[in-house]
Amino acid sequence: xxxxxxxxxxxxxxxxxxxxxxxxxxxxxxxxxxxxxxxxxxxxxxxxxxxxxxxxxxxxxxxxxxxxxxxxxxxxxxxxxxxxxxxxxxxxxxxxxxxxxxxxxxxxxxxxxxxxxxxxxxxxxxxxxxxxxxxxxxxxxxxxxxxxxxxxxxxxxxxxxxxxxxxxxxxxxxxxxxxxxxxxxxxxxxxxxxxxxxxxxxxxxxxxxxxxxxxxxxxxxxxxxxxxxxxxxxxxxxxxxxxxxxxxxxxxxxxxxxxxxxxxxxxxxxxxxxxxxxxxxxxxxxxxxxxxxxxxxxxxxxxxxxxxxxxxxxxxxxxxxxxxxxxxxxxxxxxxxxxxxxxxxxxxxxxxxxxxxxxxxxxxxxxxxxxxxxxxxxxxxxxxxxxxxxxxxxxxx
Numbered sequence: 491x492x493x494x495x496x497x498x499x500x501x502x503x504x505x506x507x508x509x510x511x512x513x514x515x516x517x518x519x520x521x522x523x524x525x526x527x528x529x530x531x532x533x534x535x536x537x538x539x540x541x542x543x544x545x546x547x548x549x550x551x552x553x554x555x556x557x558x559x560x561x562x563x564x565x566x567x568x569x570x571x572x573x574x575x576x577x578x579x580x581x582x583x584x585x586x587x588x589x590x591x592x593x594x595x596x597x598x599x600x601x602x603x604x605x606x607x608x609x610x611x612x613x614x615x616x617x618x619x620x621x622x623x624x625x626x627x628x629x630x631x632x633x634x635x636x637x638x639x640x641x642x643x644x645x646x647x648x649x650x651x652x653x654x655x656x657x658x659x660x661x662x663x664x665x666x667x668x669x670x671x672x673x674x675x676x677x678x679x680x681x682x683x684x685x686x687x688x689x690x691x692x693x694x695x696x697x698x699x700x701x702x703x704x705x706x707x708x709x710x711x712x713x714x715x716x717x718x719x720x721x722x723x724x725x726x727x728x729x730x731x732x733x734x735x736x737x738x739x740x741x742x743x744x745x746x747x748x749x750x751x752x753x754x755x756x757x758x759x760x761x762x763x764x765x766x767x768x769x770x771x772x773x774x775x776x777x778x779x780x781x782x783x784x785x786x787x788x789x790x791x792x793x794x795x796x797x798x799x800x801x802x803x804x805x806x807x808x809x810x811x812x813x814x815x816x817x818x819x820x821x822x823x824x825x826x827x828x829x830x831x832x833x834x835x836x837x838x839x840x841x842x843x844x845x846x847x848x849x850x851x852x853x854x855x856x857x858x859x860x861x862x863x864x865x866x867x868x869x870x871x872x873x874x875x876x877x878x879x880x881x882x883x884x885x886x887x
Contacts, residue, residue: 548634549629549635549674549676550635550692550693551591551593552676552678552693552694552695552701553590553592553593553695554590554592554593554696554697554699554701555591555695556590557588557589558585558588558589558590558698558700559585559588561617561619561620561681562584562585562617562619563616563617563619563622563679563681563698563700564586564616564617564622564699565616565624565677565679565699565700565702566584566654567579567614567615567654567656568580568612568677569613569656570612571612572604572610573608573609573739575739577602582654584617585700586700587700592699592700592701593700594700594702596703597703597705600672600706601704601705603707603708603709604675604708605663605708605710606664606665606666606667606710606711607663607740607778607780608662608711608739608740609661609662609740610660610662610663611660611661612626612658612659612660614656614659615650615653615654615657616650616652616653617652618652618653618654619652620652620681621650621652621681621682622649622680622681622699623647623649623650623680623682623684623687624644624647624649624650624659624679624687625642625644625676625677625678625679625680626642626661626675626676626678627641627642627644627675627676627692628663628674628675628676629673629674630663630664630667631669632671632672632673632708635692636674636693637690641689642687642689642691642692644659644661645689647659649682665711665778665779668710670707670708670709670710673705674703674705674706675703675706676692676701677702677703678692678699678701678702679698679699679701680696680698680699681697681699684696684697684698711740711778711779711780712738712778713780713783714736714780714781715736715783716785717734717735717736718732718733718734718787719733719735719810719812720772720787720789721808724789724790724791724792725793726764726766726791726792727763727765728763729763730762730764731760731810731821732745732760732761732762733759733810733811734758734774734776736776737758737811740778741776741777742756742776742778743757743776744774744775745762745772745773745774745775746773746774747760747762748770749771749772749786764791767792768790769788769789769791770788770789772788808820808821809882813884813885814858814882815858815859815885815886816858816859816886817855817856817858817859818856818858819853819855819856820854820855827849827852828849829846829847829848830847830849830854830872831844831870831871831872831874832844832846832856832868833869833871834858834861834866834868835866835868837865842861842862859886861884863886864883864884865883866882866883866884867880867881868881
């Protein structure tokens with residue numbers, strides 16, 4: 491990266507430097523980027539003004555000539571989801587800079603992480619009066635600009651209608667970026683009647699709306715490693731719970747219950763009831779943009795016991811995730827139970843926590859955030875009678 495350091499430069503000299511350094515970044519003596527040549531001569535000539543608003547180094551600023559508060563074509567509430575998981579949320583804050591150039595840096599440390607190969611949705615609101623077009627750029631290769639191929643991600647997006655209802659647009663980060671680190675996302679708004687946003691408009695001067703920059707983190711995709719846990723013993727007519735070891739949302743999962751090429755479930759986890767006893771093999775196929783991994787496990791399905799109680803019951807309930815960090819789920823294939831008492835006992839025999847928990851749809855959630863890291867025996871009671879015993883691991887992040 492070429493740096494030209496200066497403190498006070500006449501505009502004629504500045505233009506000469508630009509003519510010799512088109513497309514290179516130019517910094518002042520405080521290491522703040524002034525601009526790239528193609529981010530607009532207006533910014534370069536105005537740099538000497540003490541009240542000129544520039545982007546935090548090393549990104550170029552974006553300008554709006556109309557006051558944001560005059561027309562309220564602002565960037566309101568924002569939600570970002572990775573598949574269905576909410577990873578960022580900003581309340582409707584109206585115009586952050588009422589006066590031109592209406593540019594705001596919303597964060598200086600990463601607000602959320604985006605990973606290559608993942609599918610995302612981003613939702614917006616705007617003011618109550620006018621439809622707004624939204625432009626979004628992401629510095630995918632972390633080279634401190636928004637000029638590279640694929641970094642304009644909102645091509646063809648429909649306008650955002652006025653009002654407080656979130657309106658959602660989707661994008662997929664390309665695979666093969668192979669780079670991780672702190673980066674930047676730029677969001678710009680303008681009148682729906684203006685020239686549509688394009689890949690070269692990240693630093694352009696427009697009339698209406700505002701610009702917000704967010705510090706983010708870029709992450710690389712990981713190679714898939716398929717695997718799952720399940721009930722210790724499987725009986726005919728009793729649900730089996732297959733719990734995926736990989737809880738990352740950016741994977742495609744397919745469950746082949748009898749390893750015959752038919753994908754019965756396309757979900758993260760799966761639950762299945764076997765109706766005949768015998769030997770079964772279940773294959774989990776997990777893939778993402780890095781490749782695919784298969785995991786095959788075979789087990790026997792047994793005839794149900796005549797009376798399911800005590801030792802038989804101990805074998806068919808299931809905890810997940812295990813290890814657990816903040817909370818652990820207990821899955822019970824028994825109907826009619828309303829509450830269960832539980833105890834967590836450490837390796838020395840000390841009871842670390844106990845309580846009573848309601849059961850909803852044969853599941854209950856036990857919080858373990860206050861329990862130290864370690865291996866614990868979990869005892870389950872119904873009407874003060876022990877009917878379940880298992881081992882779980884608590885491992886806080």
